[in-house]
Amino acid sequence: MPISPATALSSSLDASVTPLVEMLDIDKAFPGVRALSGARFELRAGEVHALMGENGAGKSTLMKILSGVYTRDAGEVRLNGQPVEITSPRQAQDMGIGIIHQELALMRDLTAAQNIFIGREPRRAFLLDEGALNRNTHAIFDSMNLKLEPTVKVETLTIAKQQMVEIAKALSYQSRVLIMDEPTAALNDAEIAELFTIINRLKAEGVGIVYISHKMDEIKRISDRVTIMRDGEYVGTVPAADTPIETIISMMVGRTLTNDALVIPNTSAAPVALEVRNLNRGREIRDVSFSVRKGEILGLAGLMGAGRTEVARAIFGADPRESGEIWVNGNRVGISSPQDAVRAGIGYLSEDRKQFGLATGLDVRNNIALASLERFIGPGGVINDGAMHETAEKFIRQLSIKTPSDTQEARLLSGGNQQKVVIAKWLLRDCDILIFDEPTRGIDVGAKAEIYKLLNALAEQGRAIIVISSELPEILRLSHRIGVMCEGRLTGMLPGGSSQEEIMRLATLRPSAVAETNSERKSA
Amino acid sequence: MTDITAPATKSGVRISGAFHRLLAFSGLIALVVVFSIASPNFMQTQNVLAILQATSVNGVLAIAATLVIITGGIDLSVGTLMTFCAVITGVVLTNLGMPLPIGILASILAGTFCGLISGSIIAKLKVPPFIATLGMMLILKGLSLVVSGTKPIYFNDTPGFNQIALGSAVGSIFPSVPVPNGVLILFLVAAIAAFVLSKTALGRYTFALGSNEEAVRLSGVNVDRWKIAVYATAGGICGVAGLLIASRLNSAQPALGQGYELDAIAAVVIGGTSLSGGRGTVVGTLIGALIISVLANGLRILSVAQEWQTVVTGSIIILAVYADILRRRTL
Amino acid sequence: MTDITAPATKSGVRISGAFHRLLAFSGLIALVVVFSIASPNFMQTQNVLAILQATSVNGVLAIAATLVIITGGIDLSVGTLMTFCAVITGVVLTNLGMPLPIGILASILAGTFCGLISGSIIAKLKVPPFIATLGMMLILKGLSLVVSGTKPIYFNDTPGFNQIALGSAVGSIFPSVPVPNGVLILFLVAAIAAFVLSKTALGRYTFALGSNEEAVRLSGVNVDRWKIAVYATAGGICGVAGLLIASRLNSAQPALGQGYELDAIAAVVIGGTSLSGGRGTVVGTLIGALIISVLANGLRILSVAQEWQTVVTGSIIILAVYADILRRRTL
Amino acid sequence: QEKYDIALISKGFQHQFWQAVKAGADKAAVDLGVTVTFEGPESETQVDRQMDMLAAALSRKPDAIGFAALDSQAATPLLQQAKDAGIPIIAFDSGVDSDIPLTTATTDNVAAAALAADVMAELIGGEGKVAVVAHDQTSRTGIDRVDGFVNRLKEAYPKIEVVSVQYGGGDQLQSTEITKSILLANPDLKGIFGANEGSAIGVANGKQELGSKIVVIGFDSGAAQKGMITSGIMNGAITQNPVGIGYQTVQAAVSALKGETLPPIIDTGFFYYDAKNMADPEIAAVLYD
Ligand SMILES: Nc1ncnc2c1ncn2[C@@H]1O[C@H](COP(=O)(O)OP(=O)(O)OP(=O)(O)O)[C@@H](O)[C@H]1O
Numbered sequence A: 001m002p003i004s005p006a007t008a009l010s011s012s013l014d015a016s017v018t019p020l021v022e023m024l025d026i027d028k029a030f031p032g033v034r035a036l037s038g039a040r041f042e043l044r045a046g047e048v049h050a051l052m053g054e055n056g057a058g059k060s061t062l063m064k065i066l067s068g069v070y071t072r073d074a075g076e077v078r079l080n081g082q083p084v085e086i087t088s089p090r091q092a093q094d095m096g097i098g099i100i101h102q103e104l105a106l107m108r109d110l111t112a113a114q115n116i117f118i119g120r121e122p123r124r125a126f127l128l129d130e131g132a133l134n135r136n137t138h139a140i141f142d143s144m145n146l147k148l149e150p151t152v153k154v155e156t157l158t159i160a161k162q163q164m165v166e167i168a169k170a171l172s173y174q175s176r177v178l179i180m181d182e183p184t185a186a187l188n189d190a191e192i193a194e195l196f197t198i199i200n201r202l203k204a205e206g207v208g209i210v211y212i213s214h215k216m217d218e219i220k221r222i223s224d225r226v227t228i229m230r231d232g233e234y235v236g237t238v239p240a241a242d243t244p245i246e247t248i249i250s251m252m253v254g255r256t257l258t259n260d261a262l263v264i265p266n267t268s269a270a271p272v273a274l275e276v277r278n279l280n281r282g283r284e285i286r287d288v289s290f291s292v293r294k295g296e297i298l299g300l301a302g303l304m305g306a307g308r309t310e311v312a313r314a315i316f317g318a319d320p321r322e323s324g325e326i327w328v329n330g331n332r333v334g335i336s337s338p339q340d341a342v343r344a345g346i347g348y349l350s351e352d353r354k355q356f357g358l359a360t361g362l363d364v365r366n367n368i369a370l371a372s373l374e375r376f377i378g379p380g381g382v383i384n385d386g387a388m389h390e391t392a393e394k395f396i397r398q399l400s401i402k403t404p405s406d407t408q409e410a411r412l413l414s415g416g417n418q419q420k421v422v423i424a425k426w427l428l429r430d431c432d433i434l435i436f437d438e439p440t441r442g443i444d445v446g447a448k449a450e451i452y453k454l455l456n457a458l459a460e461q462g463r464a465i466i467v468i469s470s471e472l473p474e475i476l477r478l479s480h481r482i483g484v485m486c487e488g489r490l491t492g493m494l495p496g497g498s499s500q501e502e503i504m505r506l507a508t509l510r511p512s513a514v515a516e517t518n519s520e521r522k523s524a
Numbered sequence B, C: 001m002t003d004i005t006a007p008a009t010k011s012g013v014r015i016s017g018a019f020h021r022l023l024a025f026s027g028l029i030a031l032v033v034v035f036s037i038a039s040p041n042f043m044q045t046q047n048v049l050a051i052l053q054a055t056s057v058n059g060v061l062a063i064a065a066t067l068v069i070i071t072g073g074i075d076l077s078v079g080t081l082m083t084f085c086a087v088i089t090g091v092v093l094t095n096l097g098m099p100l101p102i103g104i105l106a107s108i109l110a111g112t113f114c115g116l117i118s119g120s121i122i123a124k125l126k127v128p129p130f131i132a133t134l135g136m137m138l139i140l141k142g143l144s145l146v147v148s149g150t151k152p153i154y155f156n157d158t159p160g161f162n163q164i165a166l167g168s169a170v171g172s173i174f175p176s177v178p179v180p181n182g183v184l185i186l187f188l189v190a191a192i193a194a195f196v197l198s199k200t201a202l203g204r205y206t207f208a209l210g211s212n213e214e215a216v217r218l219s220g221v222n223v224d225r226w227k228i229a230v231y232a233t234a235g236g237i238c239g240v241a242g243l244l245i246a247s248r249l250n251s252a253q254p255a256l257g258q259g260y261e262l263d264a265i266a267a268v269v270i271g272g273t274s275l276s277g278g279r280g281t282v283v284g285t286l287i288g289a290l291i292i293s294v295l296a297n298g299l300r301i302l303s304v305a306q307e308w309q310t311v312v313t314g315s316i317i318i319l320a321v322y323a324d325i326l327r328r329r330t331l
Numbered sequence D: 001q002e003k004y005d006i007a008l009i010s011k012g013f014q015h016q017f018w019q020a021v022k023a024g025a026d027k028a029a030v031d032l033g034v035t036v037t038f039e040g041p042e043s044e045t046q047v048d049r050q051m052d053m054l055a056a057a058l059s060r061k062p063d064a065i066g067f068a069a070l071d072s073q074a075a076t077p078l079l080q081q082a083k084d085a086g087i088p089i090i091a092f093d094s095g096v097d098s099d100i101p102l103t104t105a106t107t108d109n110v111a112a113a114a115l116a117a118d119v120m121a122e123l124i125g126g127e128g129k130v131a132v133v134a135h136d137q138t139s140r141t142g143i144d145r146v147d148g149f150v151n152r153l154k155e156a157y158p159k160i161e162v163v164s165v166q167y168g169g170g171d172q173l174q175s176t177e178i179t180k181s182i183l184l185a186n187p188d189l190k191g192i193f194g195a196n197e198g199s200a201i202g203v204a205n206g207k208q209e210l211g212s213k214i215v216v217i218g219f220d221s222g223a224a225q226k227g228m229i230t231s232g233i234m235n236g237a238i239t240q241n242p243v244g245i246g247y248q249t250v251q252a253a254v255s256a257l258k259g260e261t262l263p264p265i266i267d268t269g270f271f272y273y274d275a276k277n278m279a280d281p282e283i284a285a286v287l288y289d
């Protein structure tokens, strides 16, 4: 370990300022898990303080204690130097502590505005003032440069937009302390830039911001100091500007990571594994055709709402399609349900693990086995739990899933570890064609590197892989070829190693504008 | 950040919203048309009034159940709570000889109080709504018998009591449409409930709780208090139903009420409110309750054998909901 | 990644698991202790057998309901389906004069078939389970009356039929413990159901469906097929309950059965199975069913007035579940 | 000396008829110095629940049992068990198809309903359409009363047509709705027979709500029915003697315990009453509130 905790702390502390928040020697245990032991954290007014650590390190738990969701088992929390007891989210709000939770906490049946002002609805006499509610919301959206109707129901929004609503909600509290637990996991670059503008503005106003993220580049861009946690313990606090990323990472994982470069094998000669011809559905998917070869990783890039997820779901049979053909290994296959797709050798890792990926009530073992249960059925229809256990253990080791055992309920895992469980499910299923929709969302650097390695290995084994990602560096790092989508159309197919600028150009090439002017011309 | 979908969605919602509301009646209308063709007696004013009258008690109970179900809960005690409120009114008016308004108040207060208890058991002790209200259903069933001395209490000494449900304020002004007060009260309760749901904080939290209770809690809202308030409101509405049934029978029948909860919940679900919470409308519930009573009335008018009435009712309930699902899917 | 918590956790889970199971009985044991002290007649063999016998039908129905509830569904038709199966057996054995094994098979097949229909309506037509099984409940109630001609069908011509529930295979070997076959069948059904739930694909999917149906579907599982299979299995179990009740009454009583679904569901929920699906145990359900019958029997033995029996039962159901919640929280 | 403990298992509990039986039994308990408990299932369809009650009563080891069987056959094994344990059984209400009970205190429901048919025929002038609203399609009393009424009309009054027989579970509200439907579907209906207390009140209610003029014959008594007969909404009703049934059941049980011989049947009788004869001492004695 390059920097000892003690020196890290002393080097970064300016003793003359009373910190806004101090958390000292915090312990927290859940049944079967010690989430925190002797955790420490300190936040000053007007700073962005990044909280880093691997999946399951205890970041979210620590911040849930600060925001009144959990009560600590031991330790002390001070606000402006005064010891405080925070026993409910309401109390935390009253003390000026706001939080954006990692797992979206929205009321799906309510509108964006109703979500943002829940508990603080503007009223006229006894009645709710819906007009004021929507006006206020509009003002917040405007300040965020977000174009969203306040009256839209949250459940119709994509995760990215739901995340923006969460951010708007947190901003509306005008807190002195604002905790952001992986706010950018679902956002694209433009949205992230917008968020950073907001953060800088708040910082200038003297708000203390806790920033949790697994995206290393963001840490450098936005934060002043970084506190690193490992296994529920405090490792150290370092200034962000003059600490190399490698140092932070090695503090997180307790070892040095080697950054393997992507090996691009020559796949041009390999046979086509999956071919999509003229896929259509409404305005979301318009005449999309492409193919993926065996051993190839095809990246799908695009802005939010470009329709990448829709294409993936349509291929997988999760949603109906209006027209289009799907060919696997040169044979046309009829896919009208996920079952057909899996039978044809296609696996799909969804972007929304809570809703579509994980059976949260089941344990880790059964979640991993969910798509391949028939493998574990022995004579007489009896399930071979021993074999299932061994398989699960293998994946827990291989993907470093942090869980007390393979019988832990999946919902009790940290966000990143849940994602790994879903990945393990598809790895076990052993599909020839794998579609990964945001596979590294909420995954820590160490695990991310492992997943990249894994994708490469899978490709080398001859599998065809589609990776949908909103992180351009990730797309660029992984893909042999890059498809770019905009407004439901595939606007271009680039070779691996293309530039970010080229991708962005295609991603903003508004085909509808072109098409509409064309048709206008025709009719005129 | 560009957003091409928002405007499209908005007009889409508008169109489909109106269309929806129009079509929601389709099951009901289909039934009415079929029965009108099958029997000339069906569409006569008197029969229409009889159907509405028959809807009143179940309709009011179903509105109470709607509130609770939108929070994602369930209330199995609506039927016996109604009876308990009727018995309390009987005690207050007949046994204690109090004036009518106090009897009315007593019924609604008794309902609110019992709802408060159910709500507290659910919110504070975290007992699942199904169990808390099942227990309450049994407790109230027993207490109705205890309080009444297992005998009906008659309201012969309270002149005008049966006017609550049977009189016709409308009829005294427009003699050609003698809509009974019971029906009026049903529509009044429905209007108030719809208003509360859409315009007040209570309504907002009702939907919010059913949508994602944990998120509401994380937003710093006093979830327990609002949940208790919803159950208490539902209880108060059951008190109104207690008045209606007592007035119609001119007596508080202590043994009645169990089994009514299923009819009420059925009306709610047929009306499109989801048992998993977060969505539902009072208008839907009214339509659901009407479907149930039109069905019962129509089959009786046609003199269908009772055992077959049951079979047909079961099938049509499934069909009505299936039709509703198809309609939503195609939209 | 080092994991210091794993070893501690592992033993922790083991201890609390055993502790859990031990304490789960506590509500039941408390009741038994109280009644034993209050009345010397309570713990006598004959009465214990009477309690078990009284549990058998509701217990079997509750096991059927458990399967469905774990998927996140609900089955309101268990009671009338049981009756329908009993009537079918009556027709096969008495009206058609077939041999006993065919009657037994007919009951179970009829149950499975009806479950298959409910399941298909739910899985294929996407009708919510509450409505589909409510409709089924009414349909079967009517059909039982139609098929039986609204009269009980007696099994006097099928000697040995009443031995299914009332005979005692155990008693013929160990005369001092004449456990009726009905009770044996209950435990047998429970053992099979527990095995199916924990060891077979059907069981695994039952839990998975209740946990997150969409995730299961997106894992390429034929969700519809498994869901239908669960309802069909539950239906088959109701067929067993139909045999039990017919054997006990030596007749198929066509009007019986409605209202039994609430008792069955209550047993399930008292037993700790969540109505929102994904978790539940057969053992818990058995305990829940026993709590209900011990309570009913004990209060009768103590000659508590019937109206107060209801009040006490309601209160104790709430308390039992609350105690269970407290226990879980402190662990 | 210990008081005799007598357990009565009836067919129902909450209905006023059964409450009147209970009142008679309680009165006998006081008069004869014995303890009596009274229990019954919620609805007359729940045969198995009644078996559970009988089994629990047996466990209590009472001195005697009074039993109104919902289904005689179903009860036979438990009754045999009681007999083997030396517990005397007295049947009441509609009787038990078995030789185990020492005697039966009962009403002949078929004959009682036939009397209702005779009265109905007389009041409507021997011709026209009538209907029946009964409480239960499968219970003994439900079947006997519907059959007794319908068959008597068929045999003796060929010009009277029964257009509808419907069942409202004895629930006043449901019976009211049923009555209204029948009346609206058959505007020329002359009369309705309500086959138990709840049905009868429902029929009268329905008549009143629609302002109809039909003849209504009820069954049993109770304050509501008596009031409706006084005010003329209901023309009259058949009453059994529930208080007497309860009293005589307990009395017979005590006699049996004392070793006295009992007649095979104790006919507690039935009467037709209307506004004119309600006050007669003989009738007033068998009516209850
Ligand atoms: N409610 C809970 N019950 C049991 N264990 C829990 C609970 N919440 C968190 N944990 C466990 O506590 C540990 C810390 O979790 P936490 O969510 O704080 O991690 P994290 O650092 O936020 O990880 P990630 O980056 O994946 O979000 C994990 O091992 C997790 O499984």
Ligand SMILES: Nc1ncnc2c1ncn2[C@@H]1O[C@H](COP(=O)(O)OP(=O)(O)OP(=O)(O)O)[C@@H](O)[C@H]1O
Binding pocket: A155, A156, A157, A158, A159, A160, A284, A302, A303, A304, A305, A306, A307, A308, A309, A310, A351, A470, B005
């Ligand atoms: N649940 C929904 N209801 C209505 N419209 C939706 C829904 N989900 C997505 N859409 C719309 O479908 C289109 C494409 O969706 P989506 O955002 O999933 O595409 P994507 O390219 O995968 O974007 P992302 O980067 O967020 O994954 C958008 O116009 C979006 O608004």
Ligand SMILES: [Mg+2]
Binding pocket: A059, A060, A061, A102, A181, A414, A415
């Ligand atoms: Mg986290």
Ligand SMILES: [Mg+2]
Binding pocket: A308, A309, A310, A351, A437
């Ligand atoms: Mg997407």
